Amino acid sequence: MIEKILFTALALFAISILIALYRIIKGPTTPDRAVALDMIGVNLISIIAIVSIVLKTKAFLEAILILGILAFISTIAISKYVERGVIIERKSDN
Amino acid sequence: MWRGELSLNGNQIIELVAALLILLGSIMSVISAFGIIRLPDVYTRSHAGTKSSTLAVLLSLLGAFVYFWIHDGIISVRILLGIFFVFLTAPVSGHLITRAAYRSKVPLADTSTEDALKEVLFPDEKIKANS
Numbered sequence: 001m002i003e004k005i006l007f008t009a010l011a012l013f014a015i016s017i018l019i020a021l022y023r024i025i026k027g028p029t030t031p032d033r034a035v036a037l038d039m040i041g042v043n044l045i046s047i048i049a050i051v052s053i054v055l056k057t058k059a060f061l062e063a064i065l066i067l068g069i070l071a072f073i074s075t076i077a078i079s080k081y082v083e084r085g086v087i088i089e090r091k092s093d094n
Numbered sequence: 095m096w097r098g099e100l101s102l103n104g105n106q107i108i109e110l111v112a113a114l115l116i117l118l119g120s121i122m123s124v125i126s127a128f129g130i131i132r133l134p135d136v137y138t139r140s141h142a143g144t145k146s147s148t149l150a151v152l153l154s155l156l157g158a159f160v161y162f163w164i165h166d167g168i169i170s171v172r173i174l175l176g177i178f179f180v181f182l183t184a185p186v187s188g189h190l191i192t193r194a195a196y197r198s199k200v201p202l203a204d205t206s207t208e209d210a211l212k213e214v215l216f217p218d219e220k221i222k223a224n225s
Binding site: 001002005006008009010012013015016019020022023029031032034035036038039042043045046049050052053058061062064065068069071072075076078079080082083 | 113166173
C-alpha cells in the first residue's frame with residue numbers, strides 16, 4: 001500500500017520534471033530557463049527523499065542538502081549574469 | 095485484545111499518513127508544473143515555479159521525516175536542515191531571478207495592464223517615448 005503510494009508520487013515528480021524540461025528547451029528568455037532549472041532542482045530533492053524511503057536507507061540524505069545548496073547558488077549566479085553580464089566582479093585598477 | 099484482519103496498528107497509520115503527505119506534495123508539484131507551462135510570462139511563471147514547488151518539497155520532506163521518525167525511530171536532522179534550507183532559499187532565488195529579468199528588460203505579457211515600476215527604473219524611455 002505504502003509502496004504503491006510512493007511509486008505513484010515518484011511518477012508524478014518525474015512528470016513534473018519532464019514538463020519543466022520542456023520549458024527549458026522551449027523557453028523564450030534566459031530567466032524562464034533559470035526558473036525551470038530551479039524547479040527541477042527542488043523536485044530532485046523530493047525524489048531523493050522518496051527514493052531513500054523506498055530503498056530503506058539513510059545514505060542519500062546528505063545529497064538533499066548538497067542539491068539544495070547547489071540549486072540556490074547556481075540560480076544566484078545565473079541571475080547575476082543576466083542582470084550585469086558578469087558573474088564575478090573584479091576590482092578595476094582605479 | 096480485538097484486532098480485525100485488516101486493521102492497522104498506530105505506527106502503520108502514521109506511516110500511511112506520511113505516505114499521503116508525500117503524495118499530496120507530488121500532486122502540488124504537478125500543479126506547479128502545469129503553471130510553469132501554461133502561464134504567459136516569466137514573472138507569472140516564476141510565481142508558479144517558486145511558491146508551489148516550495149510547498150511541494152516541504153510536504154514531501156515532511157512526509158519523509160515523519161516516516162523515518164516512526165519507522166526507524168530516528169529524528170533525522172539532515173531532513174530538518176533540508177526543509178529549513180529550501181524554505182529559506184527558494185523565495186530568495188525566485189525574487190533574484192525575477193529582479194534580474196525585469197532589469198534586463200524581459201517584456202511583460204500582452205495581457206498586462208499596468209507597469210508601475212517602469213517609470214521608476216527607466217525614466218529615460220518614457221521621455222523618449224513622449225518626445
